[in-house]
Amino acid sequence: MTAAAQVPGLASAQPTTRPKQLELRVGITLIALVVLASIFIPIFNTTDPNALVAAPLEPPSLAHPFGTDTVGRDVFIRVFTAGRLDLTLAVLGVIVPLVFGTILGTVIGASRKKALDVVVMRFTDGLIAFPFIILVLMIVLIVGPEATIPPLPPGAPSVLAATWLVNWTTYARLARLRTHILRQEDFISATGLLGYSRTRVITKHLLPSVWPTTATFAVSDLLSIVALIAALPFLGGGIQPPTAEWGSIMYEGRGVISQAWWISFSTVGVVLLLGTGVMMVVDSLVSTSRRALLP
Amino acid sequence: MIAIVRTFWGRILQIVLVALFVTIGTTVLIRLVPGDPARSILGARASDESVKALNSELGLDLPLFEQLTNAVLNLFRGDLGTSFAFRGQDVISLILPSLSVTAALAAIALTLSAVSGIAVGLALALTKRPELDLAGRLVMTVLLATPGFMAGLVLLYIFAINLGIAPAGGWAGEWPDNAKYLWLPALALTAYLGSLVARAVRQAALETIGESFVQAARTRGVPRRRIVMRHVLPNAILPVIPLLGLNAGALVSGAVIVEAVFTLPGLGSRLVEAMASRDLPVVQGIALLAAVSIVVFNLLADLSNMAADPRLRKTH
Amino acid sequence: MTNTLLEASELAIEIDGRQLVSSVNFSVGKGSAVGIVGETGSGKSLTCRAVAGSLSTIGGRISAGNLKLNGKDLTDPKAYAKLYGRIIGLVPQNSLSALNPLMRIGTHLIETIKILGTGGGIGTKDRAIDLLARVGLHKPEHVMKQYPHQLSGGMRQRVMIALAIAGRPELLIADEPTTALDVSVQKDIIELLGQLTREENMALILVSHDLGVVSAATENVAVMYSGMVVEYGPTKELLQNPRHPYTKALLAARPSLEHTGRLIGIPGTPATPDAWPTGCRFAPRCQFVQDSCLQNVPTLQSVGSSHQVACYRADEIEILDNAGEV
Numbered sequence: 001m002t003a004a005a006q007v008p009g010l011a012s013a014q015p016t017t018r019p020k021q022l023e024l025r026v027g028i029t030l031i032a033l034v035v036l037a038s039i040f041i042p043i044f045n046t047t048d049p050n051a052l053v054a055a056p057l058e059p060p061s062l063a064h065p066f067g068t069d070t071v072g073r074d075v076f077i078r079v080f081t082a083g084r085l086d087l088t089l090a091v092l093g094v095i096v097p098l099v100f101g102t103i104l105g106t107v108i109g110a111s112r113k114k115a116l117d118v119v120v121m122r123f124t125d126g127l128i129a130f131p132f133i134i135l136v137l138m139i140v141l142i143v144g145p146e147a148t149i150p151p152l153p154p155g156a157p158s159v160l161a162a163t164w165l166v167n168w169t170t171y172a173r174l175a176r177l178r179t180h181i182l183r184q185e186d187f188i189s190a191t192g193l194l195g196y197s198r199t200r201v202i203t204k205h206l207l208p209s210v211w212p213t214t215a216t217f218a219v220s221d222l223l224s225i226v227a228l229i230a231a232l233p234f235l236g237g238g239i240q241p242p243t244a245e246w247g248s249i250m251y252e253g254r255g256v257i258s259q260a261w262w263i264s265f266s267t268v269g270v271v272l273l274l275g276t277g278v279m280m281v282v283d284s285l286v287s288t289s290r291r292a293l294l295p
Numbered sequence: 296m297i298a299i300v301r302t303f304w305g306r307i308l309q310i311v312l313v314a315l316f317v318t319i320g321t322t323v324l325i326r327l328v329p330g331d332p333a334r335s336i337l338g339a340r341a342s343d344e345s346v347k348a349l350n351s352e353l354g355l356d357l358p359l360f361e362q363l364t365n366a367v368l369n370l371f372r373g374d375l376g377t378s379f380a381f382r383g384q385d386v387i388s389l390i391l392p393s394l395s396v397t398a399a400l401a402a403i404a405l406t407l408s409a410v411s412g413i414a415v416g417l418a419l420a421l422t423k424r425p426e427l428d429l430a431g432r433l434v435m436t437v438l439l440a441t442p443g444f445m446a447g448l449v450l451l452y453i454f455a456i457n458l459g460i461a462p463a464g465g466w467a468g469e470w471p472d473n474a475k476y477l478w479l480p481a482l483a484l485t486a487y488l489g490s491l492v493a494r495a496v497r498q499a500a501l502e503t504i505g506e507s508f509v510q511a512a513r514t515r516g517v518p519r520r521r522i523v524m525r526h527v528l529p530n531a532i533l534p535v536i537p538l539l540g541l542n543a544g545a546l547v548s549g550a551v552i553v554e555a556v557f558t559l560p561g562l563g564s565r566l567v568e569a570m571a572s573r574d575l576p577v578v579q580g581i582a583l584l585a586a587v588s589i590v591v592f593n594l595l596a597d598l599s600n601m602a603a604d605p606r607l608r609k610t611h
Numbered sequence: 612m613t614n615t616l617l618e619a620s621e622l623a624i625e626i627d628g629r630q631l632v633s634s635v636n637f638s639v640g641k642g643s644a645v646g647i648v649g650e651t652g653s654g655k656s657l658t659c660r661a662v663a664g665s666l667s668t669i670g671g672r673i674s675a676g677n678l679k680l681n682g683k684d685l686t687d688p689k690a691y692a693k694l695y696g697r698i699i700g701l702v703p704q705n706s707l708s709a710l711n712p713l714m715r716i717g718t719h720l721i722e723t724i725k726i727l728g729t730g731g732g733i734g735t736k737d738r739a740i741d742l743l744a745r746v747g748l749h750k751p752e753h754v755m756k757q758y759p760h761q762l763s764g765g766m767r768q769r770v771m772i773a774l775a776i777a778g779r780p781e782l783l784i785a786d787e788p789t790t791a792l793d794v795s796v797q798k799d800i801i802e803l804l805g806q807l808t809r810e811e812n813m814a815l816i817l818v819s820h821d822l823g824v825v826s827a828a829t830e831n832v833a834v835m836y837s838g839m840v841v842e843y844g845p846t847k848e849l850l851q852n853p854r855h856p857y858t859k860a861l862l863a864a865r866p867s868l869e870h871t872g873r874l875i876g877i878p879g880t881p882a883t884p885d886a887w888p889t890g891c892r893f894a895p896r897c898q899f900v901q902d903s904c905l906q907n908v909p910t911l912q913s914v915g916s917s918h919q920v921a922c923y924r925a926d927e928i929e930i931l932d933n934a935g936e937v
Contacts, residue, residue, distance in 0.1 A: 131589065132545070516695040
């Protein structure tokens with residue numbers, strides 16, 4: 001509350017790190033909760049996610065904590081089986097663009113050749129103006145909604161192809177921007193004077209400093225990809241039924257929401273737990289909010 | 296003035312580039328789509344001759360390069376071609392009604408987000424009770440983690456099904472009755488965008504309060520109310536304009552999905568339909584209009600940003 | 612009859628429970644000008660904030676002593692609401708961040724004049740233009756329409772002075788008003804402050820780390836070191852006959868255009884509040900230090916009609932000085 005940190009010399013005495021640590025811990029706990037549940041629940045509860053275990057549209061009970069869906073499958077086991085798939089796809093969907101975009105952006109940022117920079121930036125300009133979902137739908141259409149690469153279910157390759165083709169642009173922009181800032185700092189400009197090779201400057205000096213920026217964005221990107229995968233079934237794309245997937249469970253639930261809210265809402269709840277955790281982790285990594293009081 | 300003119304022409308150039316990029320991109324992508332568009336229009340039992348005839352009528356048998364030049368030439372004539380599925384119907388006249396639904400939804404969501412976000416953000420920055428600020432930030436964190444269509448599902452259940460104060464979907468087809476069908480989906484989009492605005496305004500307001508001109512105004516005897524309205528608020532709103540510009544694409548994407556949840560006849564349903572029937576000119580047209588409107592929106596954001604911040608206009 | 616406008620006695624200031632300034636005594640007569648001089652961390656700016664009522668914004672408060680304006684208590688920050696603009700005017704340190712970047716200069720002035728109700732018979736806008744002319748801005752009508760970023764640092768500081776005197780206050784407080792400015796502009800601003808306060812019969816408190824700056828516009832000056840006033844007296848006398856070793860050193864370390872000899876720095880660095888010595892706080896850096904200096908904190912003692920020094924050896928130093936030993 002006090003703004004004593006504004007007084008030179010007193011800034012270090014302010015315990016500003018504590019609430020952020022708490023935010024980080026709560027965030028990680030929430031994410032871990034969803035991840036661990038998705039890993040272990042299908043191990044201990046051996047119900048087949050596609051088996052018809054009870055009457056359709058049964059409300060939550062002890063036997064079926066999230067109730068049953070339109071054909072009588074157990075929603076509980078379906079939600080957490082879906083969690084495995086959605087989380088795996090999200091991680092795969094983030095890692096490839098993260099690595100490719102970071103390296104490309106750093107190289108472009110470090111390069112003195114303007115041409116490469118202009119070409120890549122104009123390309124990303126064009127992509128950024130494009131409504132992401134339309135591009136993804138088109139790519140899904142090209143790859144084919146039925147395309148499959150075992151062990152991934154039908155529809156997964158098209159989703160991955162779409163995120164890989166589009167998402168690297170954001171990472172490349174971030175990395176390029178960060179590299180431009182770094183280049184003005186002394187320790188990087190000194191490496192030029194010392195005669196270090198370009199490759200060495202990039203791998204030993206630039207990348208280690210660019211990395212944290214793009215990786216932080218990747219955490220929030222995980223959430224966007226989960227949301228994207230879950231949105232596609234509403235638009236006729238994405239993971240094809242009967243595979244359990246968060247989006248297709250919610251889409252199925254939308255049709256019967258007036259009779260069976262639990263089908264959509266159990267999934268919404270789990271995704272919100274995950275999402276809130278992700279937002280908290282991101283906030284704790286980037287935000288600096290110190291309160292000043294209006295006099 | 297020079298800065299404004301430069302920004303204006305820069306964005307116009309970007310519009311041209313984006314239009315070219317999208318046209319060429321979609322033409323190439325369409326070539327990559329497996330399957331024969333004419334076959335999917337005429338059905339599996341159509342004769343090879345009729346499929347071939349339709350392909351040549353639609354210009355799909357030309358070499359890729361010729362298709363590209365034709366597409367670009369037509370683009371500059373303002374001609375987006377005719378639909379495959381609705382034979383002979385002009386793509387623009389087919390898309391415009393859907394575009395107006397999506398545009399209305401996005402505009403309402405944008406207004407709601409700006410108004411509620413600014414009010415909440417400013418209130419959280421000004422409150423003298425830290426527990427209120429904390430609670431507000433927690434709610435914002437949860438809302439920021441909520442994709443629009445999930446917020447839509449929750450709102451649909453609460454307002455349309457339980458309370459019955461809104462239709463659970465559909466479209467009236469005429470104003471002002473359409474508003475009845477739009478407010479709930481707009482609210483779903485506001486959950487995320489409004490929180491984003493509120494968070495930015497809160498942060499900017501806190502920074503402004505710490506600035507010495509606020510303190511200086513107080514020491515000239517300016518009352519608290521006027522300090523908030525004339526000094527803190529305008530400075531706190533500044534980052535909202537570029538923020539909305541940056542999120543224009545996300546807003547359109549979100550609107551397209553939320554429309555699906557509320558079964559609104561917007562760009563989303565038109566797109567899904569066109570994709571299913573391989574109606575490629577319509578797909579191309581939607582992509583083009585969406586991309587161009589996002590750049591136009593960004594142009595408006597740039598210009599209003601310059602109008603709001605004198606430091607961005609260099610007058611000498 | 613009392614001619615005293617502001618009086619500080621045994622003033623102590625703490626931030627977050629740490630006492631950073633203690634036993635500050637000085638007074639400002641109506642229409643007179645007082646300077647406060649010291650280096651960073653000496654407590655001069657905190658003292659200035661205490662007088663200006665802005666300690667609370669940095670989490671500080673007056674923990675002991677008295678502060679009176681026209682005989683009324685000022686130690687409660689709430690007392691200030693009615694004084695700002697009308698009785699107390701402030702000229703801030705950094706003129707760029709002290710103006711709302713989105714508001715025209717004219718709007719700032721008109722806002723202030725309207726609130727203070729000092730338009731007089733000539734109308735708010737004319738009064739605003741008149742104020743800008745009074746602080747030496749050319750083409751005031753044009754300046755009215757400009758935004759803060761379009762003005763130079765010196766022009767902005769003149770605007771800040773115009774805003775501060777808009778309510779015809781009795782006391783003008785300027786906290787390092789020239790630190791952010793070019794050396795060539797500094798002198799003009801200080802002279803303007805001196806001239807305006809004389810013309811309007813305003814009292815002035817001028818805070819600076821530079822004795823030279825203060826000497827151009829003040830009659831009395833207080834020298835602060837490590838949270839205490841170590842010397843206080845008429846500016847002229849202090850400059851010609853400094854009695855505290857710190858004041859002496861400060862004068863010797865001052866660059867000047869007339870004297871081209873070597874500058875003599877002060878060895879060592881000031882003690883931080885955590886490590887204040889038990890005795891005189893300047894003792895570790897003082898060339899005249901003796902045992903008694905390390906035992907107790909010296910208090911201000913009169914050495915002339917209105918000249919006070921907090922040094923056990925002030926008398927000897929003068930003799931040593933005259934003997935040419937230093």
